[in-house]
Amino acid sequence: MSAELNATSASVAGAAGAAANRTGATAGGTASTLQPILGSPISRFFSDGWVTTWRNLMKIIRVPEILLFTMIQPIMFVLLFTYVFGAAIEIPGDGYESFLMAGIFAQTVVFGSTYSGSAMAQDLKDGIIDRFRTLPMSGAAVLVGRTNGDLAINALSMVVMMATGFLVGWRVNSSPLEFFAGVALLLLFAYAFSWVMAFLGMAVKSPEVINNASFLILFPLTFISNAFVPTEELPTPLRIFSEWNPVSALVQSARELFGNVPPGAIVGDAWTAQNPFATVLIGVAVMLLVFVPLSIRKFATLSR
């Protein structure tokens, strides 16, 4: 340690001179400040958005736990639900595995979106947000990079889940176009939800609190829905909650797009249950319109 540090201090002045020859810069010269390439604000926004997205992708690659959790959890859910509940729940038509998959997809991507909450809180705690905020970069781009990171994780989870689902007997009974529309709808909903979580992460400022809180909110939201069981036999209060639950609308939309709606399924009376696509799109629009500006404003006034 000592030899290394002494070498450092002795070499700084010399290396600064050497550096000067290459960039016309010295270590602290005021005359030689490096100047930015001033593109349009839009090109700078995309450049910043890409750099912060890259940073979050590197995290996925370098932290094996994230990757492992991202892959293992969906596989576990598919297998558990198929073989544990599948035996007990009667679904007409293709059976429980077909009914289940849209529910598992929806639950997994919604949970995947909570990374944005804990990651923003963690970055804030580590001081790296303060670093970003002293740079002449777009604050919104930091949030775009973060939510893009969730999108990447969710896309990866979807692929793994679909492969696992295929192995246990899940089949898509619709056109390729409808299939991709279903995948896009799931990812879009989760992406919008990432902005909600990013905002909460910045507001709460504690990665641990945001993790625990999201479980408390998301378990009821995903389980009191049509994700895992048909809702018509639920007790009335739960059935009504489930019909108005946007996660139910998401699951119903995905089921319809994948051609996995069981024959003779009963649809609830609530407007949201009758119009699942409109409900999902309105939900996405509301989340984005409210939480994108709110998050950007929050970021601009953040400091640890």
Place this chain on the structure above:
Amino acid sequence: MAFIEARDLVKTYTPKGAPVVRALDGLDLDVAQGTVTALLGPNGAGKTTTVKVLTTLIQPDSGTATIDDVDVLRDPDRVRRMIGASGQYAAVDENLTGFENLMMVGKLYHLGAKVAKQRARELIEMFDLVDAANRPVKGFSGGMRRRIDLAGALVINPPVLFLDEPTTGLDPRSRLALWDIIESLVSGGTTVLLTTQYLEEADRLADAISVIDNGRVIAKGTADELKASVGGQRVAVTLVSERDAVPLRDIMSRFGAGAPVEGGGGRTWVVPVDNGPVALSAIVGAAAEQNIALHDAGMRRPTLDDVFLQLTGHAAEQADETEGEAA
């Protein structure tokens, strides 16, 4: 006009269920171009808050601040293009390598990919991080993280550098090494504003010192001026055993020109005196008469510690840990 100028900065916080904290309470600051100015004060004095205002991280409730005539509050983006900032905690991405961290900062300064990479390589060499360049920061020591963080602040060769407690938490050897690095950097003409709670750090690095307490500047000047303002010589006596502290204090009060104060460790006591040699021999003589064993005794000129003690009524490193939470 000074290169960095702050006038009447006020910033208040209201912690939950607690009275209002005035983190900045009418703070004024002038930093001349090409000089190193140290903000010296205990934790919670307002040092970090001052740096946060000047680096565009927080908006004050009132007051003005300019850097090279650019309004920090109205034109933060222009300010961000000319400053480098290194904080109290190394703000580096744990999962990126040293090289990737520096390259990312360069890209976010919009230097372009080519220049950003080239500059990252130069800084890696300058800071002797070649061995660590391609390993994720996660495995680095505290001193190495701090160096990467400091290197990150230097990516554009900024004309103004803010260093918030750059050596807090470092072992003495790393601290000395970092001082050398900072000194060789400022010799190039960079204007530096540095906060510290270590008096020797301000003494060694700073051309000018502003002593801050309770959100205001309570004294400013060069280290020598501040020491002279406290005036006079001092006699410092170190005991062999703490048990003799009470009789020693009595003796020192008798021959000194003021009250003796504890100078560290419980065994050293310092008292201002009018005539150094006379007072010294009188104190040593009286101690010998009472069979008080002395480890060391001598005259000394006032230190910044004495300045601090006199100005604030408390020692520099007595911390009331409020600033971190309030800020």
